[in-house]
Amino acid sequence: MLDDVALFIHIARSRGLSSAAAKLNLPAATVTRRLRKLEEKVGAQLVHRSARKFALTTEGDAYFEAFADLVTQFETARQGLRSDLHELRGRLKVAAPTNISVGLLEPMWSGFLNAYPEIQLTLNLSNENKDLLETQIDLALRVGPQTDMRLYQKRLGCVATMLVASPEYLAATGELNDPEDLRQHKLIWVSALPIWQLSNLDTGLQETLHLSANVAVDDIGLARQLARDGHGIALLPVSEFWENFETGQLHPVLPRWQGQKRDVYAVWPTGRLLNARAKCLRDYVQDYLAERPVFQGALPHL
Amino acid sequence: MLDDVALFIHIARSRGLSSAAAKLNLPAATVTRRLRKLEEKVGAQLVHRSARKFALTTEGDAYFEAFADLVTQFETARQGLRSDLHELRGRLKVAAPTNISVGLLEPMWSGFLNAYPEIQLTLNLSNENKDLLETQIDLALRVGPQTDMRLYQKRLGCVATMLVASPEYLAATGELNDPEDLRQHKLIWVSALPIWQLSNLDTGLQETLHLSANVAVDDIGLARQLARDGHGIALLPVSEFWENFETGQLHPVLPRWQGQKRDVYAVWPTGRLLNARAKCLRDYVQDYLAERPVFQGALPHL
DNA sequence: ACCTATAATTTCATTTTTGGAATCATGCTG
DNA sequence: CAGCATGATTCCAAAAATGAAATTATAGGT
Numbered sequence: 001m002l003d004d005v006a007l008f009i010h011i012a013r014s015r016g017l018s019s020a021a022a023k024l025n026l027p028a029a030t031v032t033r034r035l036r037k038l039e040e041k042v043g044a045q046l047v048h049r050s051a052r053k054f055a056l057t058t059e060g061d062a063y064f065e066a067f068a069d070l071v072t073q074f075e076t077a078r079q080g081l082r083s084d085l086h087e088l089r090g091r092l093k094v095a096a097p098t099n100i101s102v103g104l105l106e107p108m109w110s111g112f113l114n115a116y117p118e119i120q121l122t123l124n125l126s127n128e129n130k131d132l133l134e135t136q137i138d139l140a141l142r143v144g145p146q147t148d149m150r151l152y153q154k155r156l157g158c159v160a161t162m163l164v165a166s167p168e169y170l171a172a173t174g175e176l177n178d179p180e181d182l183r184q185h186k187l188i189w190v191s192a193l194p195i196w197q198l199s200n201l202d203t204g205l206q207e208t209l210h211l212s213a214n215v216a217v218d219d220i221g222l223a224r225q226l227a228r229d230g231h232g233i234a235l236l237p238v239s240e241f242w243e244n245f246e247t248g249q250l251h252p253v254l255p256r257w258q259g260q261k262r263d264v265y266a267v268w269p270t271g272r273l274l275n276a277r278a279k280c281l282r283d284y285v286q287d288y289l290a291e292r293p294v295f296q297g298a299l300p301h302l
Numbered sequence: 303m304l305d306d307v308a309l310f311i312h313i314a315r316s317r318g319l320s321s322a323a324a325k326l327n328l329p330a331a332t333v334t335r336r337l338r339k340l341e342e343k344v345g346a347q348l349v350h351r352s353a354r355k356f357a358l359t360t361e362g363d364a365y366f367e368a369f370a371d372l373v374t375q376f377e378t379a380r381q382g383l384r385s386d387l388h389e390l391r392g393r394l395k396v397a398a399p400t401n402i403s404v405g406l407l408e409p410m411w412s413g414f415l416n417a418y419p420e421i422q423l424t425l426n427l428s429n430e431n432k433d434l435l436e437t438q439i440d441l442a443l444r445v446g447p448q449t450d451m452r453l454y455q456k457r458l459g460c461v462a463t464m465l466v467a468s469p470e471y472l473a474a475t476g477e478l479n480d481p482e483d484l485r486q487h488k489l490i491w492v493s494a495l496p497i498w499q500l501s502n503l504d505t506g507l508q509e510t511l512h513l514s515a516n517v518a519v520d521d522i523g524l525a526r527q528l529a530r531d532g533h534g535i536a537l538l539p540v541s542e543f544w545e546n547f548e549t550g551q552l553h554p555v556l557p558r559w560q561g562q563k564r565d566v567y568a569v570w571p572t573g574r575l576l577n578a579r580a581k582c583l584r585d586y587v588q589d590y591l592a593e594r595p596v597f598q599g600a601l602p603h604l
Numbered sequence: 605a606c607c608t609a610t611a612a613t614t615t616c617a618t619t620t621t622t623g624g625a626a627t628c629a630t631g632c633t634g
Numbered sequence: 635c636a637g638c639a640t641g642a643t644t645c646c647a648a649a650a651a652t653g654a655a656a657t658t659a660t661a662g663g664t
Contacts, residue, residue, distance in 0.1 A: 001380075619651080621648105
């Protein structure tokens, strides 16, 4: 019956059965019959009609007012779902961490846009985790443990962390032989890596260190900068210095030890269907990360 | 297609095809087929189903979220219209003038309620014309010219007006022979009858008088009371004193002259369908008034 | 008043949908 | 592991809907 009500709404808007039939690509006979069937069900005539004259009855007015907006919303929702579910065109709003996006991942964004020129990508870069529901983000890339239960998450890769310092700092203070030696050093702490959990590449031995930091910051990029400037030893994701590692501005400290690996995730809200574009991007990112050791947990000096 | 979407919503809510079929009073074969047809149109499976297990796909979730509220609104609107249009049960909000409603018309309200015990009548009495749209009145009884173009109106009857004064007042001042004599008297003016247009019952002669009133009030009941108390001559609708006329508390002044007749109307907003209850009441009122001379323009002393 | 053009309705052969009955699938219980 | 109960699907005759073509209705123009 809802289809017949929708038909009636179109008839009312078109102010005639023939023009409604034309708009809906239906024969006039079908429109006539279905309107009459609806009127029989309702138990009232909805339309006064004759050749060249058209008016709604008072019942028809009531029906129109009650259902017109609903029919519009139905059709809008249906259209939106059709295009949103299946088409690789239109808007796609993505959040991603600033550090890796303007560095290692810039070619990935560029490649995606070239591959899908009809997708209008809005890329919100931030090193903070924005609320996806509030900001209406379709998909977010995140690094590190994801604890928000409102989000679906798919693991796309992982990044190792390791201890680094500037060569000047190490020349002044001497090399370290053991994680315990860290206590004698200036340390740069960053909020993303609150606990320093180190594991030995050779023996598999694990140590969790509770250290007192000389400097504490909440931005990984700043921590890298401070380490490079000789202010101490930092535990950093290798993505932060992978590209420039050969320049020697940051040296590994305790090179046979590594920090905990940080997984890279795609996340999106549970209530939200992942449309074709977001799925496409997610798969594109996964493929891109699969081909780069830095996102498969590799270390730059090995 | 909207019918199939609605069916899908019911399937999702019932968490099964068989239970949805039972609720909708449809064969399971029909439900199965129409769901599959919808899935073909959508180009995606909406439901994972097997014997004893049921789950929506992510596309199904999206469809459910997009359409569930709309389907509910559709069904609510449809149910509302069905009952509102045709059933003589439920709410009916009516506005009517206080004076005639607690007097002459009280038996009419009582009779209507007895005749239609399932109608829940809300009777808003006032001698002011309330905004029907704002107060969501279904139907209003009004007396006098109706100039609001947003209202449909149907004339149900009419009430004559005439000049009256207390016997004490007339004994003190003497009888009148001609409308011009009114100028020598104390007059009680009421806003509902701003112009005194008198017509002679015998000759048909009409006079429009522009008089200076001693007292001006905006409530007809108060005007009646003042006249009864000997404060002068008032031009009043006969409905105001029809019942008590034989008690002699108010005497006709210039008994062969009458004031302008005031029509009684049922009015309702043009955009609003007059439902079965309001129609029923309107017709009931018209029949009731038709049987009472006071509402057919009669004078009490003739 | 008549004619024409347009809108609505009706007819009927064809297509599609329906629903009862039969069949299949599967999860739970013993 | 087998059997049973329940849910889902398929089959097919019957019913309903469809749409092209023909017909009817009517409003406007001459």
